[in-house]
Amino acid sequence: MIGAISLLLGTVLPFIVGACVAYAFGYTDPVSVTTIGAGAVTYIVGPVTGAALGATSDVMALSIATGLVKAILVMVGTPFAAKALGLNNPRAAMVFGGLAGTVSGVSAGLAATDRRLVPAAAMTTTPLRAHDLLWVSETPVATDGAPLPDWAITACLQGAPVVVRRAPRGTDGSVPVGLRGGARHERCAATVAANSITRVVSPEALAAQAASIAHDAPFAALRTLRALAPGLNALGWAWGPTGGAGFALASGLPVLHADSDLDLVARMPRAPSTAQRDQLVRLLSDTECRVDLQIDTGCGGFALRDWLASPHETLLKTDHGPRLGSQRAGMLHALPDDPAVAQTLTEAGDVLGVDTLTLDTAEALQSTVAVQLCLLIAGVAVARTLVRQDAGPDMAAGLSIGAWPAAVVAGVLAFSDALRLVRLRAQLMEDAYPSGYGMVAIIGLAEPEVSGIVAQVNVTATPAYVANVNAERQIVVAGNDAALAQVAERALAHGASKATRLCMAVPSHCPLLDAQADELAAAAAEATAHAPQITYVSSSRARALFRANHIVEDLAWNMARPVLWHDTLRHALERGARMAVEVPGGGTLARLAQGVFADDAVLDAGSGLDAVRQDALFAKRSHRSMSPLEHAIAENYALRRQYLAFLEDRFGDELPKTPTPRDIVKLLSLDEVEWRISRRHARLLFDGQSLQWIEDGQVERRWPAVSGKHGFNGKVHQSLKDRGPIPEGSYVALQSDFQKWEEAPAINRAACILNFISIKAGRWPGCTIAWGTRRVGLVPDPGTNVYGRNNFTIHGGWFPGSIGCIDLTNSMESFAKEFLLYAKDMELAVRY
Incomplete structure (x- = not known):
């Protein structure tokens, strides 16, 4: 474009501008005048055209400065080149000069591009992400409208970059950024105009510099970055340094200190798997300085340290604040390329009368109507994709709005009915409380503790209600601003680790929406509903529902009822669910599910449907x-x-x-x-009243048991050789000394006839009245004081009581069966 315009203007103005240039250099013939004029005009027009196309002043200045020498060479050398080529015709010489000037102008522009000084319009084609570093041509504006502090102005004059922070874009498209100075307390929130951005450096781009950091770099943060880089590269994620280390590498400014931490960001679509988590822990466990790693899922971010401490209680930080949902700009555009998705989007557009793909823009998602519709559409689309691939669910449940796509997937509601009802639901909720209300997440307190605090705060002026029990120690409270402030303050005073205001303006899942729920229920009652084709679990009741009318009523009223999500997951597990898949994806619900299901049995559809489909198919075929x-x-x-x-x-x-x-x-x-x-790990415990089978830390079986002669069963009698119980200590129950009853001598068989002499029935093998039919030999550990006694066993019999042995009476057969199946020696602890 610039070359074409320059050439055009070079054909119109050469006789005016060229004459001046030619005479200044001593050229008077027409050929030289036109040739020089064409080249000169090209150079003059280049920056002017750049300004017209939106280039910033520093780009134009650089183009002119870079091309100054080239301009002189072109204007001086072009006449000689034209004559050497035989271009004596003025018009031909003029065209030649224009082409030469155009080539030179383009090369000057490329030199500017090499220095990363490019127009802002080109910068904004790729969305900016949190932690990106920006260079700007205009001074940032403080978010509170106050003048920037002196240190911030100094940093701007030094050419320091600013960092993109998590916050909403301004209505004018301005970008939220953070400024930093040389001291730790010098931090300031600000905004910059999008068209003032001249350079963008991502943390991933800085990761490549880690290998060039010297082994003896002056700061521990840089040395740690160099040491960690190979291991982080091996994990296969996009990652890079942020914070002081990233700032220093990108700008060269002295912002690091001897005790600076190393801040990192890793880009991945969901929370790390168990194996990835273990790799990260090993990699970061022994470093020269403290390392803070942020996981960026594309929907938001969270700190690895917080997630390791409590994965199912970690909130996702987004540009609009912490949230629980999976909505994000572009979520419908990011759905997989599948016929089921295309059909779902088309059907939704026909029912709603809108272009479905306009619902997921950042501007549209400011409305809860668009948010709820997007979550419904995306959830149904992804679930239908899995169903089409024979990997559909056997059970469905949803948190809040997620209950609606769950009902569609379960076959309770038609998708078209769900779309109309969800649009009404969202409009009712949005209109109910335009401002002054919201929700706060309490982390670190159990539901009874939070309920107690809410009861203290909940009065007419400050309504507050427990709205969500998402995990054992993640409770969400709804209410007005004043009530939420009091709840947060009291929760922190009672030991909560966090009290975070969520990015939600509606006080959902509490009686404040009773009137809206009643109106929605009346509309929902007119929809045609069917009995669920798969198990439908209500998150308001934490149990399965089977009648269509009950499910529709539950759907309508879930906006005004607490969400018992943790109990819902446990109920699903108890009903036989062995894999949880979050749809449409985002990781929030997957992290909550990890508090109930095994880590490797929780999948996020947002991480890729192929892997989810394979694991789902495997699970279905496996059970x-x-x-x-x-x-x-x-x-x-x-x-x-x-x-x-x-x-x-x-x-x-x-x-x-x-x-x-x-x-x-x-x-x-x-x-x-x-x-x-080989997989089983069990031990035995005898406490004087029972023999306990403890496996994997849990008491799996318990048999009534006694030791010692009747009246001599306590610890105080353990040293009595002829009547006391088995002494306290540690023993080993031997598989090699497991014995069955054999035919006894006639005198023992005769003795078994009379109960009063049955206890005299002799040594093993004796009669079943005294011994039962099984016994297991016990060997005391060397450190156990047995008071000179021996022949310790576990056995059965008809009557409780046995000198120095553990008597299970008629429970011995049951124990013997378990012991044989275990097939290994077992440790036995005797503790009275």
């Missing part, structure tokens, strides 16, 4: 008739992936595409019994 080992492989995804990796190395392309647990057992020649034995 048919299976052995205990096959069930373990199906439910333990870390174990399954370990086995599959081994099989892929061994069999390569010959491995079945989706091997079942039975395939894995067969291909690996795994021994069922051996595996079952």
Whole structure:
């Protein structure tokens, strides 16, 4: 464009401008005049055209400065070149000069681009993200409208960059940024005009500089960055330094100190998996300085340190504040390319009478109507995609608005009815409380503690209600601003780790919306509803509902009822759910589910439907008739992936595409019994009243038991050789000394006839009245004081009481069966 305009103007003005230039250089012939004039006009027009196209002043200045020498060379050398080429015709010489000037002008522009000084219009084609560093041509404006502090003005004059922070864009498109000075307290929130941005450097771009940092760099943060870079690169994520280290690498300004931390950001679509989490913990566990890593999912971010401490209580920080939902700009555009998605978007557009893809813009999502419709559409679209691929759910539940797509997926409501009702729901909620209300998340207190605080605050002037129980220690409270301020203050005083105001203007899931829920219920009653085709779990009641009218009523009233999400997940688990998939994705619900389900059994559809589909198909195929080992492989995804990796190395392309647990057992020649034995970890405890079987830290079985002669069962009698109980201490129950009853001598069999002499029935093997039919030998540990006694066992019999042994009476058969199946020696602790 610039070259064309320059050439055009060069054909009109050469005789005016060229004459002046030519005579200044001593050229008087027409050929020289026109040739020089064309080149000169090209150079004059270039910056003018750039300004017309929106280039900033520093770009034009750089173009002129870079091209000054080239301009002189062009104007002086072009006549000689034209004559050498035989261009004696003035018009031909003029065109040649214009082309030469155009080429030179373009090269000057490329030199400017190499220095990353490019027009702001080009910068804004890629969305800016939190932690990006910006250079601007205009002074930032403080968010509170006050003058910038002196240190901030100094930093701007030094050419210091500003950093993009999480906050909403201004109505004029201005970008929220943060300014920093040399001291730690020198921080300031501000905004910059989008068209003033001249350079953008992302943390990922700075990561490449880590390898060039010297081993003896003066600051621990830089040395730590160099040390961590290979390990972070190996994880395969986009990552980079932020904070002081990133600022110093990008600007060269002295902002680091001897005790500066290292701040990092990693870009990934969801929270790390268990394996990724363990890798990060190992990588960051032994560093020279403190490392703070932020995980950016694209929907928002969270600190790794907070997530490790409490994954299911970590809130997602977004540009609009902390939130629980999965809405984000462009969420409908980001849906997978699948026929089910296209059909869903088309159907939604027809019902709503709008272009569906206009609902997910940042501006549109300022309205809860667009937010709720987007979540409904995206949830149904992704679920339909999984269903089309034979990986649909067996159970559906949704948090808040998520209950509606869950009902559509379960076949209770038609999608068209759900769209109309959700639009009405959102409009009722948005109109109910335009301002002065909202919600606050209390982290670190259990529901009874928060309910107690809410009860103290909840009066007519300050209404407050428990709205969501998302996790055991993540409780959300709804109310007006004054009430929420009091709840937050009291919660922190009672030991809450955080009290965070959510980016929600509506006091949802409480009686403040009773009137709106009643109006929605009247409209919902007119919709055609069907019994669910899969299990539908209500998050308002934390139980499954089976009648269509009950589900529709529950949907309408869930805006005014608390969300019992943690209990809902537990109920799903108790009903047999073994995998939780968050749709449409975003990671918020997946983190909550990790507090109930195993980490590897929680998936986020936002991380890629192919992986979700494969795992869902595997889970569905796995829960048919299976052995205990096959069930373990199906439910333990870390174990399954370990086995599959081994099989892929061994069999390569010959491995079945989706091997079942039975395939894995067969291909690996795994021994069922051996595996079952090796995986179990159990021990025994005798407390004088019962024998307890403790496995994996839980008491799995308990049998009534006694030791010692009747009347001599207590600890005080343990030293009595002829009547006391088994002494306190540690023993080993031996599989090798497990004995069955055998035929006894005739005198013992005769003695068993009379109860009064049955206790005299002799040594093992004796009669069943005294011993039962099984016994297990016990060997005391060397540190156990047995008071000179021996022959300790566990056995049965008809009557409780046995000198120096543990008597299970008629429970011995049950214990013996468990002991045999365990197939390993067991530790026994005797503690009275």
